[in-house]
Amino acid sequence: MSRTLFHMALYAALALGALGLLWRMAAWFRVRIGPDARAVTPAERVGALFRGAASALFSRRLLHVVAALFLDVLLQRRLYANDKLRWLGHLLMFFGFMLLLLLHALAPVVTVPLFPGYESTLAPWLFLRNLCGAMVLIGIALFLYGVWRRRTRFAPVRGPMAAAFIALLGFVLMTGFLLEADKIASPQAFHRMAQENGVTDPAELEPLRALWAAEYGVAFSDLRQPLTPELLEKGRAVHAEGCESCHARPQSAFVSYPIARALASVAGALDAARADVWLLYLHVFACFVGLATLPFTRFYHAVAAPVSLLVDAAAPKREFSAAARASRRALALDACVRCGLCDTDCSVAPLARHLGNPTLLPSHKLIATGALAGGSLLASGHEDDALRAAEGAFLCTDCGRCTSACPVGLDLEDLWEAGRGDLAAANLPAPAQWVRARTASAWAELLRQGQSAHVLSDPDAALAPLSADRNSFSRCVQCQTCTNVCPVVAHSTDPGCGVDLTPQKVMNLLRLGMRDFTLGSRMVWDCATCYQCQENCPEGIRVADIMVELRALAVHRLGAVRNWKAPS
Amino acid sequence: MKYALFLGCKIPSRLPAYEASTRAVLAHLGVTLVDLEFTCCGYPARNVSRDGFVVSAARNLALAERAGLDVLTPCTCCLGTLRHAQVLLDEDAPLRSRVAQALAADGLAWSGKAAVEHVLPLLARLIGTNKGATVPAAAVSVPRTGLRVAAQYGCHALRPANVARFDNPMAPTIFETLIRATGATPVDWPRRLDCCGDPLHEGNPPLAEHMTRAKIADALASGAEVLCTACPHCHLRFDAVQSGAPDPSLRTLLYTQLLGQAMGLPAKSLGL
Numbered sequence: 001m002s003r004t005l006f007h008m009a010l011y012a013a014l015a016l017g018a019l020g021l022l023w024r025m026a027a028w029f030r031v032r033i034g035p036d037a038r039a040v041t042p043a044e045r046v047g048a049l050f051r052g053a054a055s056a057l058f059s060r061r062l063l064h065v066v067a068a069l070f071l072d073v074l075l076q077r078r079l080y081a082n083d084k085l086r087w088l089g090h091l092l093m094f095f096g097f098m099l100l101l102l103l104h105a106l107a108p109v110v111t112v113p114l115f116p117g118y119e120s121t122l123a124p125w126l127f128l129r130n131l132c133g134a135m136v137l138i139g140i141a142l143f144l145y146g147v148w149r150r151r152t153r154f155a156p157v158r159g160p161m162a163a164a165f166i167a168l169l170g171f172v173l174m175t176g177f178l179l180e181a182d183k184i185a186s187p188q189a190f191h192r193m194a195q196e197n198g199v200t201d202p203a204e205l206e207p208l209r210a211l212w213a214a215e216y217g218v219a220f221s222d223l224r225q226p227l228t229p230e231l232l233e234k235g236r237a238v239h240a241e242g243c244e245s246c247h248a249r250p251q252s253a254f255v256s257y258p259i260a261r262a263l264a265s266v267a268g269a270l271d272a273a274r275a276d277v278w279l280l281y282l283h284v285f286a287c288f289v290g291l292a293t294l295p296f297t298r299f300y301h302a303v304a305a306p307v308s309l310l311v312d313a314a315a316p317k318r319e320f321s322a323a324a325r326a327s328r329r330a331l332a333l334d335a336c337v338r339c340g341l342c343d344t345d346c347s348v349a350p351l352a353r354h355l356g357n358p359t360l361l362p363s364h365k366l367i368a369t370g371a372l373a374g375g376s377l378l379a380s381g382h383e384d385d386a387l388r389a390a391e392g393a394f395l396c397t398d399c400g401r402c403t404s405a406c407p408v409g410l411d412l413e414d415l416w417e418a419g420r421g422d423l424a425a426a427n428l429p430a431p432a433q434w435v436r437a438r439t440a441s442a443w444a445e446l447l448r449q450g451q452s453a454h455v456l457s458d459p460d461a462a463l464a465p466l467s468a469d470r471n472s473f474s475r476c477v478q479c480q481t482c483t484n485v486c487p488v489v490a491h492s493t494d495p496g497c498g499v500d501l502t503p504q505k506v507m508n509l510l511r512l513g514m515r516d517f518t519l520g521s522r523m524v525w526d527c528a529t530c531y532q533c534q535e536n537c538p539e540g541i542r543v544a545d546i547m548v549e550l551r552a553l554a555v556h557r558l559g560a561v562r563n564w565k566a567p568s
Numbered sequence: 569m570k571y572a573l574f575l576g577c578k579i580p581s582r583l584p585a586y587e588a589s590t591r592a593v594l595a596h597l598g599v600t601l602v603d604l605e606f607t608c609c610g611y612p613a614r615n616v617s618r619d620g621f622v623v624s625a626a627r628n629l630a631l632a633e634r635a636g637l638d639v640l641t642p643c644t645c646c647l648g649t650l651r652h653a654q655v656l657l658d659e660d661a662p663l664r665s666r667v668a669q670a671l672a673a674d675g676l677a678w679s680g681k682a683a684v685e686h687v688l689p690l691l692a693r694l695i696g697t698n699k700g701a702t703v704p705a706a707a708v709s710v711p712r713t714g715l716r717v718a719a720q721y722g723c724h725a726l727r728p729a730n731v732a733r734f735d736n737p738m739a740p741t742i743f744e745t746l747i748r749a750t751g752a753t754p755v756d757w758p759r760r761l762d763c764c765g766d767p768l769h770e771g772n773p774p775l776a777e778h779m780t781r782a783k784i785a786d787a788l789a790s791g792a793e794v795l796c797t798a799c800p801h802c803h804l805r806f807d808a809v810q811s812g813a814p815d816p817s818l819r820t821l822l823y824t825q826l827l828g829q830a831m832g833l834p835a836k837s838l839g840l
């Protein structure tokens with residue numbers, strides 16, 4: 001390969017990768033998630049980073065950072081605790097890849113100075129290179145197996161860039177192995193080296209060819225003499241003089257060597273096609289493509305996730321300033337590796353499946369939170385996505401299991417809280433809040449005019465069977481016992497606590513066939529589900545159960561006529 | 569004696585002391601607790617989907633059933649919700665078959681075998697305040713003599729009584745009896761059966777705050793030194809309303825902590 005071309009491509013890839021990295025990292029200081037993040041400027045956020053880094057560097061926290069580097073970043077202790085198989089896959093991929101990068105790709109600057117006399121074709125390098133490559137391949141296989149094993153209806157959104165990254169990595173390894181195999185088997189490569197070493201006299205060349213055919217895997221198609229022990233002995237003498245210092249037997253390349261054997265019959269054809277040249281180009285340029293696109297493939301997590309882990313170690317999250325918290329959240333969007341371990345542990349995963357709404361699940365919610373901050377969720381045409389994201393956000397129970405499962409240690413509950421703040425600012429607060437925008441009768445009027453197609457819904461009778469069945473409330477004698485024991489009614493004279501109806505009046509509206517007038521009622525939405533009414537009703541009416549069902553019905557029916565639009 | 573421990577969503581992340589003290593006290597009394605892969609009891613889902621709520625609850629019941637265990641929960645809201653789901657599954661056949669279908673997707677099934685129990689009645693049986701106790705009341709070695717304690721029952725343990733099946737909803741006694749068992753003195757307070765306000769803290773914060781403060785004021789006026797809870801929602805609610813004040817005017821204590829103290833268990837094991 002021409003050195004100029006190689007260097008031009010290398011520097012172009014490095015420059016592109018570095019620019020991309022800068023662009024992506026700038027987002028850590030630019031993207032705003034949460035109402036508190038809107039109060040700080042990017043400059044303040046950069047300042048907070050430097051202050052935080054400085055105070056961590058000159059204090060005992062430095063020990064935490066070093067510990068995190070080894071235990072969390074290199075050894076992946078959090079992943080080990082949550083999923084051993086994935087941990088094994090990750091470590092194989094990571095260490096295989098890093099060793100290949102350092103010892104093989106960066107050999108001129110790392111291996112050569114460290115190990116005088118290094119030759120890529122000597123032991124133990126042949127073996128080590130194959131070992132590392134095999135580690136990465138096994139790691140990829142374990143990863144794919146893990147994805148398959150954990151497949152659920154709502155897999156984490158990995159996107160085309162994740163597949164592209166895995167495919168590219170696999171491609172680099174396969175071309176590497178093929179290139180090595182081709183070089184082992186290639187008669188042309190042998191002759192070029194023999195020539196370079198001055199072995200041209202047939203009396204020396206033939207025995208050497210015999211030896212390399214017998215013991216070094218070269219697939220000659222034109223050997224003139226049988227491989228007798230004497231011939232091989234002669235060959236060994238020639239080999240000892242010219243070749244031995246650079247060439248070990250290739251059998252220790254335990255992946256490439258069998259491939260070379262398998263290619264033996266086509267070695268001549270490969271030589272004729274200059275396979276060594278184009279395989280080298282493919283191998284090297286695939287690496288450069290990987291380098292240049294690093295910030296935009298899933299490989300970017302190799303930058304963002306360690307930064308995230310180290311930042312956490314540098315400062316306990318409770319001590320974060322608003323500026324630092326804002327950056328921390330933006331960083332979390334990039335550091336998420338879409339492993340889906342949070343989804344597996346999420347408390348409301350069964351509900352997500354029942355509602356058919358993946359945004360209840362943390363890995364999906366993280367993406368929605370990012371889309372909301374980036375504005376794409378509020379673009380017109382995405383109303384349904386925004387409404388579903390809001391449903392997901394407000395059904396989260398804040399159980400914190402996602403945070404404990406996350407191998408990157410993301411503070412997801414903080415992200416959820418910030419996201420709910422952003423949703424509220426976009427006029428998408430919790431149902432108990434948006435229902436308040438109109439009075440009960442205004443909602444009833446809207447229902448009367450509006451289409452009542454449900455956006456996402458169980459049928460009415462399944463949502464609110466009690467209020468749909470006259471038998472469940474027709475016995476009400478309007479005795480007011482429910483109202484008299486209701487704490488919400490009792491507190492309605494306190495400032496800011498007024499109600500529009502009473503439980504007894506809600507029951508009466510149902511009796512009059514005016515259910516739509518209850519759906520937006522303060523009483524229905526402020527019911528504390530204390531069950532005093534139900535327990536005390538002389539007629540055994542399930543007043544509180546009816547209240548709760550009316551809320552579920554309201555979420556769907558009022559939601560359908562709510563006609564939400566993103567604030568412009 | 570062996571139970572599947574159902575902690576719910578709040579305890580592990582917001583009130584780990586409840587988990588610690590429950591485990592410590594029950595271990596002391598020889599109860600084995602098993603951890604299953606439980607998910608949300610279904611309470612928050614009630615506001616959007618009745619089926620979603622029952623499916624969420626039934627999944628947990630089916631997990632316990634598969635393990636051949638009854639469910640024990642320290643949370644009264646989880647208790648109420650899980651038992652509510654059981655009642656609905658019993659009485660509504662079409663719902664039952666829809667839920668069965670959803671559970672079958674995970675290889676689970678609900679038949680109603682796993683019972684759901686709250687920690688308080690179990691403790692009442694164990695420490696000898698009820699008939700059939702297996703451990704004598706003498707398990708209490710450091711009686712909390714003289715401490716005036718107000719019992720906070722929690723709505724969903726008591727009502728609706730046909731679902732919760734916990735105690736007499738109008739005049740419950742179990743909590744006071746349990747307080748007496750620790751040597752402390754239960755105080756009688758008019759608002760002891762009222763709602764703590766927690767379910768409204770997001771939907772209507774001012775109303776929720778009025779409700780909580782009314783209870784605290786009432787307990788104080790009735791001479792309570794400690795407000796004793798058996799539900800993470802109530803407990804965290806009282807703490808949240810009183811937080812920020814230099815000294816909370818009414819100290820909250822989980823019943824499992826009170827009992828643990830009386831049993832002479834180390835404070836650390838009770839999360840104190």
Ligand code: SF4
Pocket residue numbers: 342345346347348360361362395396397398399400401402403412413
């Ligand atoms: S905090 Fe919310 S998103 Fe996270 S596991 Fe719990 S319910 Fe799921």
Ligand code: SF4
Pocket residue numbers: 156335336337338339340341342343362363366402405406407408409410412
């Ligand atoms: S948030 Fe954490 S656990 Fe969830 S997918 Fe991302 S990295 Fe994995």
Ligand code: SF4
Pocket residue numbers: 475476477478479480481482483503504507533536537538539540541543
């Ligand atoms: S207590 Fe029962 S019968 Fe009396 S008004 Fe209320 S629902 Fe009707």
Ligand code: SF4
Pocket residue numbers: 482485486487488489503526527528529530531532533534543544547
């Ligand atoms: S359940 Fe609701 S309506 Fe009934 S008494 Fe309690 S707060 Fe009032």
